[in-house]
Amino acid sequence: MINIKILFFGKLKDTWKTSKLNYQTSSKTTEDLYQELLTKAIGEPHKDSIKVAINDEFVNWSSPLNNGDTVAFLPPASGG
Amino acid sequence: MKLFNLSENKINDKQLKELVLDPNSGGFVCFEGWVRNNNQGKDVTKLAYEAYNKLAIKEGNVIISEAMDKFTIKKAICTHRIGLLEIGDMAVWVGVSAPHRDAAFKACRFILDEVKSRVPIYKNESWTDGESGWVEQE
Numbered sequence: 618m619i620n621i622k623i624l625f626f627g628k629l630k631d632t633w634k635t636s637k638l639n640y641q642t643s644s645k646t647t648e649d650l651y652q653e654l655l656t657k658a659i660g661e662p663h664k665d666s667i668k669v670a671i672n673d674e675f676v677n678w679s680s681p682l683n684n685g686d687t688v689a690f691l692p693p694a695s696g697g
Numbered sequence: 698m699k700l701f702n703l704s705e706n707k708i709n710d711k712q713l714k715e716l717v718l719d720p721n722s723g724g725f726v727c728f729e730g731w732v733r734n735n736n737q738g739k740d741v742t743k744l745a746y747e748a749y750n751k752l753a754i755k756e757g758n759v760i761i762s763e764a765m766d767k768f769t770i771k772k773a774i775c776t777h778r779i780g781l782l783e784i785g786d787m788a789v790w791v792g793v794s795a796p797h798r799d800a801a802f803k804a805c806r807f808i809l810d811e812v813k814s815r816v817p818i819y820k821n822e823s824w825t826d827g828e829s830g831w832v833e834q835e
Contacts, residue, residue, distance in 0.1 A: 696748070
């Protein structure tokens with residue numbers, strides 16, 4: 618098991634009812650983690666439109682997770 | 698100095714313009730995005746922008762670098778507001794100076810479009826019916 622911090626932004630904060638979560642997981646990748654979180658969330662955001670970042674860098678859905686990582690799930694931007 | 702920034706305070710567009718003007722440039726193009734009182738059929742009273750600050754600043758500066766590579770321009774700067782904004786407040790400012798107008802117009806449009814689609818900034822609108830919600834990009 619590893620300990621990570623998860624950040625949610627925009628409408629994903631509403632889906633997961635929080636903006637920040639200290640989380641323990643056995644998930645190995647960002648994809649595994651996302652699937653694990655889906656089992657706990659109300660509603661199912663479309664993954665195609667979501668970007669994922671680790672430690673302030675965009676990564677892909679097969680990126681490995683390490684103990685102490687901060688993982689962010691980002692819906693489509695709506696600035697401007 | 699970073700060329701893309703987030704600001705919790707009102708955007709000082711005069712100061713930004715001073716930073717973009719360049720003696721080698723014959724053209725300056727600027728875009729200002731303001732908060733309007735309606736969106737997607739709803740009457741808007743105010744809005745809040747929140748961002749993933751570190752990643753937003755990083756990605757915004759990547760976009761400015763891309764514009765510098767892609768177009769024959771001299772300087773480019775963009776600032777986006779975060780926090781609570783009222784109707785009429787400036788939400789985003791993009792300024793580009795270039796030797797000739799065509800590159801300045803194109804680069805300004807490129808920066809704005811890319812910032813809107815790639816920089817993790819999120820808009821939460823409040824409406825006259827008392828409700829509020831996250832807004833999807835049109």
